[in-house]
Amino acid sequence: xxxxAPQRERAIAFTLNGESVRCRAPARTHLGDLLRHEFGLTGxxxxxxxxxxGACTVLVDxxxxxxxxxLAVQADGATVxxxxxxxxxxxxxxxxxxxxxxxxxxxxxxxxxxLVTAVELLSEAVxxxxxxxxxxISGNYCRCTGYHAIVDAISTTAEAxxxxxxxx
Amino acid sequence: MSRDTMEAAGLTFLERPNSYIGRxxxxxxxxxxxxxxxxxxxxxxxxxxxxxxxxxxxxAHARILSIDTTAAKAMPGVVAVVTGxxxxxxxxxxxxxxxxxxxxxxxxxxxxxxxxxxxxxxxxCAVVARSRAEAEDALGAIAVAFEPxxxxxxxxxxxxxxxxxxxxxxxxxxxxxxxxxxxxVDAAFRDAAVVVEETFHFGRHxxxxxxxRAILADWAAADGLLTxxxxxxxxxMMQDILCKHLSLxxxxxxxxxxxxxxxxxxKVHIYPDEMATCALALMLKRPVKFVxxxxxxxxxxxxxxxxxxxxxxxxxxxxxxxxxxxxxxxxIGPYSVYPRTSAVEANQVVNxxxxxxxxxAYRARARVVLQNKAPTCQxxxxxxxxATMVAEGLVDLGAARLGLDPFAIRERNVIPDDAYPCxxxxxxKLEQLSHQAALAKLKAMMDYDAxxxxxxxxxARGIHRGIGLAAFxxxxxxxxxxxxxxxxxxxxxxxxxxxxDPQGGVVASVSVTEQGQGTEGIIAQVVxxxxxxxIERVRVIxxxxxxxxxxxGTWASRGAGIGGEAAWQAGKALRANVVAVxxxxxxxxxxxxxxxxxxxxxxxxxxxxxxxxxxxxIVYFRPDTLPPGLQPEFVATRHYVPKDYPFAFTNGVQAxxxxxxxxxxxxxxxxxxxxxxxxxVLNPLLVDEQIRGGIVxxxxxALFEHCLYDAEGQLLNGSMASYLVPMAGEMPDIDVxxxxxxxxxxxxxxxxxxxxGTAGAPAAVVNAINDALRPLDARVARQPVTPDVxxxxxxxx
Numbered sequence: 001x002x003x004x005a006p007q008r009e010r011a012i013a014f015t016l017n018g019e020s021v022r023c024r025a026p027a028r029t030h031l032g033d034l035l036r037h038e039f040g041l042t043g044x045x046x047x048x049x050x051x052x053x054g055a056c057t058v059l060v061d062x063x064x065x066x067x068x069x070x071l072a073v074q075a076d077g078a079t080v081x082x083x084x085x086x087x088x089x090x091x092x093x094x095x096x097x098x099x100x101x102x103x104x105x106x107x108x109x110x111x112x113x114x115l116v117t118a119v120e121l122l123s124e125a126v127x128x129x130x131x132x133x134x135x136x137i138s139g140n141y142c143r144c145t146g147y148h149a150i151v152d153a154i155s156t157t158a159e160a161x162x163x164x165x166x167x168x
Numbered sequence: 169m170s171r172d173t174m175e176a177a178g179l180t181f182l183e184r185p186n187s188y189i190g191r192x193x194x195x196x197x198x199x200x201x202x203x204x205x206x207x208x209x210x211x212x213x214x215x216x217x218x219x220x221x222x223x224x225x226x227x228a229h230a231r232i233l234s235i236d237t238t239a240a241k242a243m244p245g246v247v248a249v250v251t252g253x254x255x256x257x258x259x260x261x262x263x264x265x266x267x268x269x270x271x272x273x274x275x276x277x278x279x280x281x282x283x284x285x286x287x288x289x290x291x292x293c294a295v296v297a298r299s300r301a302e303a304e305d306a307l308g309a310i311a312v313a314f315e316p317x318x319x320x321x322x323x324x325x326x327x328x329x330x331x332x333x334x335x336x337x338x339x340x341x342x343x344x345x346x347x348x349x350x351x352x353v354d355a356a357f358r359d360a361a362v363v364v365e366e367t368f369h370f371g372r373h374x375x376x377x378x379x380x381r382a383i384l385a386d387w388a389a390a391d392g393l394l395t396x397x398x399x400x401x402x403x404x405m406m407q408d409i410l411c412k413h414l415s416l417x418x419x420x421x422x423x424x425x426x427x428x429x430x431x432x433x434x435k436v437h438i439y440p441d442e443m444a445t446c447a448l449a450l451m452l453k454r455p456v457k458f459v460x461x462x463x464x465x466x467x468x469x470x471x472x473x474x475x476x477x478x479x480x481x482x483x484x485x486x487x488x489x490x491x492x493x494x495x496x497x498x499x500i501g502p503y504s505v506y507p508r509t510s511a512v513e514a515n516q517v518v519n520x521x522x523x524x525x526x527x528x529a530y531r532a533r534a535r536v537v538l539q540n541k542a543p544t545c546q547x548x549x550x551x552x553x554x555a556t557m558v559a560e561g562l563v564d565l566g567a568a569r570l571g572l573d574p575f576a577i578r579e580r581n582v583i584p585d586d587a588y589p590c591x592x593x594x595x596x597k598l599e600q601l602s603h604q605a606a607l608a609k610l611k612a613m614m615d616y617d618a619x620x621x622x623x624x625x626x627x628a629r630g631i632h633r634g635i636g637l638a639a640f641x642x643x644x645x646x647x648x649x650x651x652x653x654x655x656x657x658x659x660x661x662x663x664x665x666x667x668x669d670p671q672g673g674v675v676a677s678v679s680v681t682e683q684g685q686g687t688e689g690i691i692a693q694v695v696x697x698x699x700x701x702x703i704e705r706v707r708v709i710x711x712x713x714x715x716x717x718x719x720x721g722t723w724a725s726r727g728a729g730i731g732g733e734a735a736w737q738a739g740k741a742l743r744a745n746v747v748a749v750x751x752x753x754x755x756x757x758x759x760x761x762x763x764x765x766x767x768x769x770x771x772x773x774x775x776x777x778x779x780x781x782x783x784x785x786i787v788y789f790r791p792d793t794l795p796p797g798l799q800p801e802f803v804a805t806r807h808y809v810p811k812d813y814p815f816a817f818t819n820g821v822q823a824x825x826x827x828x829x830x831x832x833x834x835x836x837x838x839x840x841x842x843x844x845x846x847x848x849v850l851n852p853l854l855v856d857e858q859i860r861g862g863i864v865x866x867x868x869x870a871l872f873e874h875c876l877y878d879a880e881g882q883l884l885n886g887s888m889a890s891y892l893v894p895m896a897g898e899m900p901d902i903d904v905x906x907x908x909x910x911x912x913x914x915x916x917x918x919x920x921x922x923x924x925g926t927a928g929a930p931a932a933v934v935n936a937i938n939d940a941l942r943p944l945d946a947r948v949a950r951q952p953v954t955p956d957v958x959x960x961x962x963x964x965x
Binding site: 047048105138 | 198378431461462686854864889895
């Protein structure tokens with residue numbers, strides 16, 4: 001099959017932050033640009049656009065994915081969640097509080113991707129060690145903090161969720 | 169009121185009731201960033217927005233013979249294709265020199281190169297289109313004919329007579345040279361018991377801000393206003409420079425810096441592509457946006473370091489440092505960067521090397537040479553990591569030769585804490601440092617003796633661990649001595665305006681700026697404390713030339729010390745204004761009133777006399793009921809600039825604990841410690857994270873980061889896949905504590921802390937590696953210390 005012209009558009013439909021959405025996406029547009037330009041989700045940050053820095057990380061069908069490494073048309077039929085949706089649902093309020101209290105962010109540019117990566121980690125590991133947390137976020141570049149505070153904040157959140165669960 | 173009386177009334181900075189100073193208050197502006205609601209330049213909406221992409225030189229040095237833009241102009245979505253010659257009719261060139269760097273030379277630099285390109289990545293043609301993708305499509309349709317010219321790549325041969333001058337009019341490639349000769353250097357080396365020497369190499373690296381450089385310029389001809397949204401540290405400086413080179417008056421230019429995704433000194437320089445974007449907005453009379461992609465960031469952001477320092481140190485037989493001699497060579501690219509110049513890093517190396525120590529003989533030479541690589545300029549901790557590595561590396565070599573412990577040799581040689589104020593051997597003026605206290609604190613916090621015992625036990629099992637120390641000094645709170653005296657229109661004074669609103673809230677606008685370090689947070693703390701209101705009622709505005717007092721913004725670790733003092737003085741002035749009005753209304757002596765927790769109170773008893781909301785109601789809505797002749801001024805502005813010292817030097821000492829795998833050459837960072845003295849600590853939470861972040865940035869330069877060029881001047885690793893940065897998995901936990909030597913030059917007593925981490929971390933890590941390698945008779949002196957460097961030192965490869 002001949003490759004599509006890069007400007008050619010395709011109609012796609014997917015679930016975005018709990019809402020069902022439709023749009024036309026140029027074949028060459030990556031998911032990060034689509035989320036930013038078509039839907040105004042400017043919490044999706046583009047840092048390198050070659051899959052290394054992790055700033056554009058979003059949840060696609062529950063898994064942390066780099067929005068810059070996925071074509072927009074590949075989102076057709078998927079469920080996509082960004083920091084805006086996770087915020088609105090209240091699902092990461094405890095994580096955000098922990099980041100705030102610990103000052104686990106400075107410029108904030110890596111933060112949405114870092115939070116999304118933490119969501120995935122905390123959905124899989126109940127009591128991650130500092131090393132496991134460092135390993136999990138090792139695909140998210142932060143130039144400001146030196147990572148120590150981020151590890152603290154994720155660790156604190158995991159611990160608080162464990163205590164809460166034990167109490168229930 | 170005398171100082172004693174003020175203290176009795178609880179009116180000094182550290183004595184205020186309900187003070188927020190010294191408390192770990194979370195940053196008020198961090199919450200929106202956590203929700204993905206920041207406004208970085210690429211998030212700013214604009215009607216009729218056009219996007220610019222730049223054609224950049226593929227050659228390190230070449231003459232441009234012709235540019236054919238016909239096909240590009242016909243591409244879909246293209247608004248304009250503009251060459252250097254066309255843009256030069258709107259934007260005048262600049263030369264990056266300063267009067268106080270005697271002899272510093274550079275050549276005129278254009279926003280878009282006109283007939284010659286001088287590094288791989290230099291922009292020389294612009295395409296403006298409806299989308300960035302369409303602009304990039306059209307770049308590919310521009311036909312350019314080049315005549316490649318000889319490229320000057322290796323700084324070691326840049327000054328050879330056989331090497332051509334990059335700028336013929338300069339005659340050779342020497343941009344700047346500084347010589348310093350203090351004391352009897354030759355005699356000290358002749359009479360020394362021990363002389364150690366080493367040649368240190370510092371690889372070229374760059375800032376890699378996660379948000380790339382970005383600018384959106386919008387010329388509203390009807391208003392006569394150029395509005396520039398800029399990811400930048402110094403909005404007023406940018407405004408002034410845009411005015412100068414686009415021939416506009418300053419009321420016609422507004423620069424706004426909202427959220428900035430990291431800067432570290434990268435975003436305080438004048439970049440050709442950013443100037444071109446503003447000129448294009450003027451030319452096209454519509455908003456134009458440029459966001460550097462990551463690949464062009466590596467080619468066009470300023471680089472830093474790229475020094476080779478040959479150095480030697482003389483010791484007495486009892487371990488006293490007698491003399492130091494250094495010879496620094498640095499390659500800065502083809503142009504000295506405007507307006508701060510590219511001579512500053514080498515100058516700092518001369519000023520700072522050996523700064524913690526009390527030797528009286530010092531000789532230094534620094535040569536700054538031009539080359540066809542990306543320009544270098546000031547990046548976090550300018551010169552400090554080089555100066556610290558050179559001195560601390562030599563001190564460790566001396567200690568090993570003399571059989572002294574690394575702590576012992578430093579304790580013996582640092583300028584004693586009771587010797588201040590004094591001058592360092594390079595002539596720097598030091599108000600009050602605390603090297604002895606810092607060393608003692610570090611030794612205790614890292615449990616040094618136990619660590620040495622562990623190291624010895626593991627060594628017996630073939631595990632090679634090392635402990636490295638690095639004492640350092642840091643330049644903070646710069647006065648006009650840094651740039652202003654050299655003719656640069658860079659403000660060293662800053663201001664704060666505070667307004668009391670009717671409900672009792674306050675709005676503070678400041679000229680220092682926020683890039684995530686917490687500037688707005690500490691200003692809120694200082695203002696809340698000074699005025700006497702809960703911090704929740706303080707709103708801070710920064711980063712807008714039209715909405716804040718005039719000032720320098722962020723550079724050289726100045727936000728807290730200079731901006732904080734301006735905020736304190738403005739807050740005090742506003743409080744005095746408010747209690748004067750309250751006194752008139754309440755018919756009480758204003759000297760007996762204070763403001764606490766949002767209410768006017770009796771200063772002696774704390775009894776509430778009137779909430780600020782009631783005072784606001786009267787003043788703003790019922791001024792007719794005020795006593796006759798009373799005109800309240802519920803706005804106060806104060807400015808501040810340090811005057812007693814050119815800079816407020818700070819100090820600290822770091823330690824690193826590493827394990828070296830002698831088979832693979834990999835270095836594992838086990839733990840890092842830092843004791844730092846930035847004077848009054850306004851917010852421990854924020855300052856500790858500044859230091860941790862700085863340490864990791866320093867570790868990046870020490871172990872990973874390197875802009876690699878081939879012999880033709882091609883950048884070999886301009887992507888994040890091949891340019892390594894520190895990631896969480898490789899970084900250690902970092903313990904930070906403080907010694908507090910408040911500066912007496914301001915009432916708040918705060919000095920800077922933004923660069924301390926980066927200043928000391930590389931030397932601590934490299935000394936730790938060498939401590940691990942010492943029994944194997946190997947040592948490294950070339951950063952980044954990659955596995956290759958370690959294996960070469962071990963003779964494996």
